[in-house]
């Protein structure tokens with residue numbers, strides 16, 4: 001290990017190394033300087049001891065969402081986790097996101113999330129209004145603007161217990177990030193999904209697994225953008241879905257639509 005003269009202290013790290021076939025934690029001692037984040041230490045580890053250590057990163061500014069990993073078992077961005085969070089005597093464990101398959105070392109295959117993103121029908125433009133002519137009141141978009149801060153780091157997807165320990169739920173559950181996307185579109189004042197025959201509330205419930213969410217708020221706790229995923233997106237979406245289900249007019253409409261041809265009652 002190379003320790004620069006300016007190093008403030010030397011930290012003990014355990015870093016997961018391996019691939020799809022398996023792997024384990026390896027011990028390292030790495031120099032730490034004033035003001036550094038965990039990603040700096042991982043980079044120093046690459047530069048001085050393990051040049052083939054795989055880690056995904058891009059902006060080092062908390063904006064690209066690519067450096068997601070688990071630090072001491074908690075989903076976090078490597079570039080936004082300050083070393084000052086830990087005491088110098090603490091051993092820091094860095095492992096890949098647990099809910100997704102490992103590619104190598106700290107890099108995971110997050111394609112599950114892209115598949116889920118594709119399953120959410122896009123914004124449906126209102127008929128007869130050209131894109132440049134869209135007009136919305138600030139008060140109508142205030143709430144859903146919060147959801148646009150998402151950097152797609154997938155930490156919320158990783159921490160959600162519905163898929164974290166239950167691989168079998170992945171098929172039927174979109175995860176907090178994409179349920180939030182459905183909520184955002186459902187709140188959009190110009191989204192014409194309903195007119196186009198698409199009931200976003202029903203599909204959230206029946207096709208994207210909204211009912212599997214039991215509002216534990218773990219997703220909200222790990223979101224680096226501090227988006228209140230559960231309180232502002234998931235719970236209101238659940239409420240709207242329930243209102244829709246028990247709304248007598250909706251019930252009557254569904255019953256009429258379902259009535260077999262020729263039956264009069």
Ligand code: SF4
Pocket residue numbers: 159160161162175176212213214215216217218219220230234
């Ligand atoms: S609140 Fe729902 S979506 Fe968020 S972590 Fe809990 S179960 Fe998952």
Ligand code: SF4
Pocket residue numbers: 149150151152153154155156157177219222223224225226227229
């Ligand atoms: S909602 Fe938050 S935690 Fe989830 S992907 Fe977006 S930024 Fe990351």
Ligand code: FES
Pocket residue numbers: 057058059060061062063064065066067068077078079080
């Ligand atoms: S490197 Fe972009 S969010 Fe960490």
